[in-house]
Amino acid sequence: MNDLADHRSIKLHSPEDFAGMRAAGQLVAAALDMITAHVREGITTAELDRICYEFVLDHGARPASLGYRGYAHATCISLNHVVCHGIPGERRLAEGDILNIDLAVILDGWHGDSSRMYGVGKISVRAGRLMDVTYKAMMRGIEAIRPGATVGDIGHAIQRLVEAERFSVVRDFCGHGLGRVYHDAPNILNYGHPGEGPELRPGMFLTVEPMVNAGRLDVKVLSDGWTAVTRDRSLSAQFEHSVGVTETGYEIFTLSPAGLTSPPYPPTV
DSSP, X not given: OOOOOOOXXXXXXXXXXXXXXXXXXXXXXXXXXXXXXXXXXXXXXXXXXXXXXXXXXXXXXXXXXTTGGGOOOSEEEEETXXXXXXXXXXXXXXXXXXXXXXXXXXXXXXXXXXXXXXXXXSOOHHHHHHHHHHHHHHHHHHHXXXXXXXXXXHHHHHHHHHHHTTOEEOSSOOEEEOSSSSSEEEEEOSSOOTTOSSXXXXXXXXXXXXXXXXXXXXXXXXXXXXXXXXXXXXXXXXXXXXXXXXXXXXXXXXXXXXXXXXXXXXXXX
């Protein structure tokens, strides 16, 4: 889940704080590994949400989104043309669907936040390419992170890759700072210019989470107040990692323990 963080000062964390973020991040990543085997034709998104919820509780944490601004679920599950904040429900997955599962947890006061794309059965070539480009864009943004770089460097790296592949970067939502706060300063835009925005400093914790549309960048939020969809009904994809800025570059807290990065995932997982 993501929204525009407010303008509170950017927090810098100690080396000891990295341990808390590693634990929270690895729990989220393990949950997204676990749910992979359940993403199959016929299951409802509500059932996927329940499985994630139980996994998080069984591991001594709680879902960060549950009760956040009135939200009633552990995950956001966004299918096909849903950009983000899709609400789990009775929709059953069908062959060819693509979906993003976005999960954040609170473990010992620290927030881990990550999302991945999944495909159901045989998906279209365009859907596969969209997911691949979105994952690469996230990683390109992360690779721009180092002390002295700026938030604009992250956004520029993402935007440049996405638009070179003739897809569109969503402007309406962005990444954010996090730590002991779920959504904190600064906003991490997925577009921008090199050298602009806040400077990155060791001890900053943030999410990098590009949302990429196969068609136009325009989105709208449905009447439920949460679900954001592409206006032209084109497919959308998103990936997200939680990251810390180190003295020499970055550390990704939410890497998959099973080595899962982007679809297609091994069928034995």
